[in-house]
Amino acid sequence: TTCAAQQLRRNYYSGVCPNVETIVRGVMARKVQQTATAIGATVRLFFHDCFVEGCDASVIVASAGNNTAEKDHPNNLSLAGDGFDAVIRAKAAVDAVPRCRNKVSCADILAMATRDAIALAGGPSYAVELGRLDGLSSSRSSVDGKLPAPFFNLDQLKRVFAANGLSQADMIALSAGHTVGLAHCGTFAGRLRGPSAPDPTMDRSYAAALQAECPANVDPRAAVSMDPVSPVTFDNQYFKNLQAGKGLLASDQVLYTDPRSRPTVNAWAQSSAAFNRAFVAAMTKLGRVGVKTGAQGNIRRNCAVLN
Numbered sequence: 001t002t003c004a005a006q007q008l009r010r011n012y013y014s015g016v017c018p019n020v021e022t023i024v025r026g027v028m029a030r031k032v033q034q035t036a037t038a039i040g041a042t043v044r045l046f047f048h049d050c051f052v053e054g055c056d057a058s059v060i061v062a063s064a065g066n067n068t069a070e071k072d073h074p075n076n077l078s079l080a081g082d083g084f085d086a087v088i089r090a091k092a093a094v095d096a097v098p099r100c101r102n103k104v105s106c107a108d109i110l111a112m113a114t115r116d117a118i119a120l121a122g123g124p125s126y127a128v129e130l131g132r133l134d135g136l137s138s139s140r141s142s143v144d145g146k147l148p149a150p151f152f153n154l155d156q157l158k159r160v161f162a163a164n165g166l167s168q169a170d171m172i173a174l175s176a177g178h179t180v181g182l183a184h185c186g187t188f189a190g191r192l193r194g195p196s197a198p199d200p201t202m203d204r205s206y207a208a209a210l211q212a213e214c215p216a217n218v219d220p221r222a223a224v225s226m227d228p229v230s231p232v233t234f235d236n237q238y239f240k241n242l243q244a245g246k247g248l249l250a251s252d253q254v255l256y257t258d259p260r261s262r263p264t265v266n267a268w269a270q271s272s273a274a275f276n277r278a279f280v281a282a283m284t285k286l287g288r289v290g291v292k293t294g295a296q297g298n299i300r301r302n303c304a305v306l307n
């Protein structure tokens with residue numbers, strides 16, 4: 001088989017739809033201005049797409065008939081609607097240009113939208129590789145075991161990223177996606193109360209603040225910022241938070257607690273330039289996971305519906 005990653009390239013659409021990146025960026029700018037939650041929602045959607053059947057927009061497909069799609073797997077139920085909406089809107093804007101109509105894949109639109117969301121939030125801007133096709137299937141069962149859980153230790157995190165060709169350094173860089181966005185109280189409640197709580201690796205005042213934001217019988221829809229310091233800015237504050245015991249999920253804090261990953265956390269807390277370089281490299285690698293070309297995929301007319 002050919003190496004799919006080699007098929008991706010910058011400016012892939014320069015012939016058929018030369019303005020595609022400008023069109024997507026415009027939609028994202030408007031979307032983010034309306035709802036800042038679209039930033040985290042889009043970035044997480046891309047991650048969950050790439051880790052299941054590769055970056056092929058399989059996560060966007062809606063359940064239909066007797067097929068239950070990826071998005072209805074328990075691990076995906078908390079994907080925020082604004083990420084899906086951003087892709088649907090960008091697709092509509094691209095398809096409104098006659099020469100672009102049905103020429104740009106949903107998978108590539110999600111990759112562009114993610115790049116734009118990060119840049120709009122103040123993060124590093126990078127040239128995005130394009131040329132992915134949309135997947136031909138999406139099933140709930142295919143998500144089983146593919147995504148990391150918030151209580152994973154370092155070995156478990158490394159394993160699920162290694163399964164996608166990503167190193168420990170890539171995993172640490174990508175975890176900084178948690179510099180933006182929200183998490184529901186239930187995802188970290190075990191660190192606040194219960195047999196082994198409060199988690200001794202969590203800063204005491206941060207634990208108290210979270211306990212107040214997420215009381216025992218909190219509305220299951222309640223969510224808190226993943227980065228308590230700069231929640232809508234894409235920056236290396238994530239790593240400074242870990243140094244201060246202010247990682248929200250156990251899988252965040254373990255990156256500092258475990259001596260194997262701590263030096264990397266310290267380096268990127270100290271240098272936003274070094275973090276930005278590592279993040280762009282890791283995102284580019286993430287975007288190459290399981291890319292489909294040729295007969296493995298197509299260009300979906302409606303991102304939520306298989307052709």
Ligand code: HEM
Pocket residue numbers: 037039040041043044047078079080148149150151152157171174175176177178180181182183184185187226249251
């Ligand atoms: C390292 C393992 C990871 C684990 C265990 C993990 C787990 C989680 C969990 C539990 C949430 C909260 C969901 C909720 O309660 O609604 C979340 C949110 C989020 N994750 Fe991750 N994640 C990981 C890696 C990543 C990566 C690699 C990215 C992207 C590069 C990412 C981007 C996000 C974003 C942006 C949010 C906020 C979503 C929003 O605001 O709607 N995560 N993650």
Ligand SMILES: [Ca+2]
Pocket residue numbers: 048049050051052053054055056057058059135
């Ligand atoms: Ca996918």
